[in-house]
Amino acid sequence: MVIQSYIHPITALPGPAHEQPMPMFPAPDAPIRAVVFDLDGLMVNTEDVYQLVGTELMRRRGKTFDDDLRGAMMGQPAHAALAVAIEWHALTDTLEDLAAESEATFWELVEDKLTTMPGLHELLAAIDELGLRKAIATSGARHYAEELLKRVDLHEHFEFLMTAGDITHGKPHPEIYQKAADKLGLPTAETLVLEDSQNGCKAGVAAGAYTVAVPSSHSADHDFSGAKFVANTLADPRIREVLAG
Numbered sequence: 001m002v003i004q005s006y007i008h009p010i011t012a013l014p015g016p017a018h019e020q021p022m023p024m025f026p027a028p029d030a031p032i033r034a035v036v037f038d039l040d041g042l043m044v045n046t047e048d049v050y051q052l053v054g055t056e057l058m059r060r061r062g063k064t065f066d067d068d069l070r071g072a073m074m075g076q077p078a079h080a081a082l083a084v085a086i087e088w089h090a091l092t093d094t095l096e097d098l099a100a101e102s103e104a105t106f107w108e109l110v111e112d113k114l115t116t117m118p119g120l121h122e123l124l125a126a127i128d129e130l131g132l133r134k135a136i137a138t139s140g141a142r143h144y145a146e147e148l149l150k151r152v153d154l155h156e157h158f159e160f161l162m163t164a165g166d167i168t169h170g171k172p173h174p175e176i177y178q179k180a181a182d183k184l185g186l187p188t189a190e191t192l193v194l195e196d197s198q199n200g201c202k203a204g205v206a207a208g209a210y211t212v213a214v215p216s217s218h219s220a221d222h223d224f225s226g227a228k229f230v231a232n233t234l235a236d237p238r239i240r241e242v243l244a245g
Contacts, residue, residue, distance in 0.1 A: 025229040025238055028210045032243055033190045035127055036180045036209070037158075039138035039145055041196040042234075043120055044152055047074070047218040049113050053105045054085070057098070063089045074219060075171050075199030077139045077164045078102075116152050117216070119235025124157060126240050133184060137162040137176045137193075139200075159184070172202035177209050192242060194234070198222035212239060 041047035054065035054073070069088050073081035082098050085091065091098070127134055135158055138145050142163040149155040162180045169175045181188040193204030193211045197219050204211035205226035213224035214231045224230050231239055 025242075028189070028192075028242060028245075030187065030189045031245055032132065032192045032210060033186055034133035034135065034181075034184050035192045035194065035243070036135050036137050036177060036184075036204075038193075038195045038197070038200050039136055039140060039148065041074075041117075041216045041218060042194055042200075042214055043117060043136075043154070044148055045113070045115050045117060045216070046110075046148065047196075047216055049106060049109050051218065052109050052113070053102055056105055057102060058085075058089070061089070061091060061093075063091075070218065071222070074222075075139060075197035077170045078141065078144070080170060110148075110151065114148070114151055116154075117214075118233045123234045123239065124154075127243065130243055132243060134158045135160050135162065135180055135184060137180045139164055139170050139176075141165060171197075172199040172206065174203050174205075174207035177204050177207035181207070181209070192239075194239070195227075198224065201227050210242065212242070 037043055039046075040050075051065070051070065054070060058065040069085060072088065073084050076084065079095060079099060082102060083095055086093060086095065086098065124134070136145070138161070140163060142161065142165055145161055145163055146155060149161075160183060162176055162183070164170065166179060167175045177191070177193055178188060181191050184191065188208040189210070191209045193207070193209040194214055195201045195204055195211060196214050196216050201211055201213050201224050211227050212229060212231055213227040214234055214236070215222060215224070229238060
């Protein structure tokens, strides 16, 4: 019989008597040696921007961009996500035309809307202090991901960037996290995957990584049942507890 070990984080500051401690979570099966980040919605608030893009594109066509459609598109490579929208509303646009319009609208909005997610910089500093490695695995295209990282001055903070062009199967298939671990030269069990979407979490879990969900407001209702735990933000102390071993 295997007995699962658990970590019970210690709260940073004592609170009122009615406050409950954070729930226990399973300890990693192996020491964590690297952290692999998703990008959209996890490191940067692009899901906020895409909400505006989707709303505008559908408005131009007399359609709605509701939560169901947004959820179906989330976590998919760009063209796959747009194909969902075309089928959802039976649009007459070609995939190429809608992709071009979507990209142009996105970069117009990014100028004023893009920002990093709460706790990101502090977590990156903590990872560096522990001497752990960092990589990114995103469903986005390489040119897109590189441009986003440059705009938030994070393009030199990671060992490598794994993108849609490096894989055959998108999330929730585990390929991207398996390849990231291979490139790190580590078993997937020694990697911590941070994801904000259901599809991303499924990919991390299927790859065998220690997977933590960090949902944004756009993915709070996703099914994260496979994740080791659901963090409040990237500043959640449980993430650092796992990294520190």
